Amino acid sequence: MSQPLTLEEFEHQGSARMPPDVRDYIGGGAGREQTLAASRAAFDRFALRPRVLVDVRAPDLSVRLLGTSLAAPIGVAPMAFHRLVHPDGEQATARAAGAAGALFVTSIFASQSLEDIAAAASGPLWLQLYWLRRREALADLAQRAEAAGYRALMLTVDAARVARRLRDVRNSFSVPPHIRAVNLDAALPEIAAYGAAGISAIEAHSRDQFDAAVTWRDLEWLTSRTRLPLVLKGVLTAQDALLAAEHGAAAVVVSNHGGRQLDAAVPGLIALPEITDAVAHRIPVLFDGGVRCGADAAKALALGARIVLVGRPVLWGLACAGRDGAAAVLKLLRDELEEVMVLSGRPKLADFGRDAVVEL
Numbered sequence: 001m002s003q004p005l006t007l008e009e010f011e012h013q014g015s016a017r018m019p020p021d022v023r024d025y026i027g028g029g030a031g032r033e034q035t036l037a038a039s040r041a042a043f044d045r046f047a048l049r050p051r052v053l054v055d056v057r058a059p060d061l062s063v064r065l066l067g068t069s070l071a072a073p074i075g076v077a078p079m080a081f082h083r084l085v086h087p088d089g090e091q092a093t094a095r096a097a098g099a100a101g102a103l104f105v106t107s108i109f110a111s112q113s114l115e116d117i118a119a120a121a122s123g124p125l126w127l128q129l130y131w132l133r134r135r136e137a138l139a140d141l142a143q144r145a146e147a148a149g150y151r152a153l154m155l156t157v158d159a160a161r162v163a164r165r166l167r168d169v170r171n172s173f174s175v176p177p178h179i180r181a182v183n184l185d186a187a188l189p190e191i192a193a194y195g196a197a198g199i200s201a202i203e204a205h206s207r208d209q210f211d212a213a214v215t216w217r218d219l220e221w222l223t224s225r226t227r228l229p230l231v232l233k234g235v236l237t238a239q240d241a242l243l244a245a246e247h248g249a250a251a252v253v254v255s256n257h258g259g260r261q262l263d264a265a266v267p268g269l270i271a272l273p274e275i276t277d278a279v280a281h282r283i284p285v286l287f288d289g290g291v292r293c294g295a296d297a298a299k300a301l302a303l304g305a306r307i308v309l310v311g312r313p314v315l316w317g318l319a320c321a322g323r324d325g326a327a328a329v330l331k332l333l334r335d336e337l338e339e340v341m342v343l344s345g346r347p348k349l350a351d352f353g354r355d356a357v358v359e360l
């Protein structure tokens, strides 16, 4: 097979290596998958505005975020169970992120321990949390993350429970017993224990174990138990971004969870301008959802994102060739963004403001 030249080619090759139900779990979205499609299509609503006769010999992709330096404004979005696609799991992905100078966000549903991931990683790590009904488990995880050198916590706030994802319902999807959320082992029943014909075990598990009663007032309970900055992932309105800043969030991630939670929710790229207008002068705004090339990343940066996170493409690369495949995906995205910077006469990330794009 030839070396993939685009992230879509990685999708083609990586997905072909996955069992069909895993391919559906990773590739799919919630409900009628309207948000999944609309979030990709939103990138076509913007075009880049190149400047000319600028010295672009030394494009600078480096960025600082919550005290951490990154070689590129790119991160790996938190995703559950990397061992579903490769036995080397999160350790391989974290190594790949480090090689690319990208941030790695470990999911609370990682299939390797957060300490083992930290031992393998060569770059900065954050830990993502869902608010579990057994909230003491969150305080324990925060402590462990701090001790293992993680630099921030990312609380995902768009999932009072996991959405009804029709592909997973049709496949009666469950996580195979040998792949476990090892960081939660002592605290929660296995997802596999919820497996049954005609349902998604992940959805059923979340209905039982996620806390649907959590509100803004509860955030202090978590922030008072950790020294790490708290980032809120899954914000799609200016109102909530302002509330996040008021409640002490260190950053927000504009995200619709890759179209996997509220179907018909607004595409992140459309929500991004109102959110950056509201809070980017106070806290950094991150973006994820549907970034598939350097130009996509550039459009999100132009609309105010400090960095972009990528989800599925990293798992396609991991499925193709483990660490090297995931690293190749991140390098390709980084190199494409570098080319956009050179050819659009915007050699600094600060050159990507609203004037860098036009709405079609």
Ligand SMILES: Cc1cc2nc3c(=O)[nH]c(=O)nc-3n(C[C@H](O)[C@H](O)[C@H](O)COP(=O)(O)O)c2cc1C
Pocket: 025, 026, 027, 077, 078, 079, 080, 107, 108, 109, 128, 156, 233, 255, 256, 257, 258, 259, 260, 288, 289, 290, 291, 309, 310, 311, 312, 313
């Ligand atoms: C297989 C898979 C698992 C995911 N697991 C998590 C998770 O554990 N926690 C979380 O906050 N988001 C999770 N997400 C959402 C991603 O963090 C991210 O928001 C989304 O994938 C970005 O869109 P993209 O895949 O189009 O790049 C998951 C996404 C996928 C595809």
Ligand SMILES: CCCCC(=O)C(=O)O
Pocket: 080, 109, 162, 202, 257, 260
């Ligand atoms: C296993 C919990 C859900 C992971 C997730 O957030 C997703 O599949 O999108």
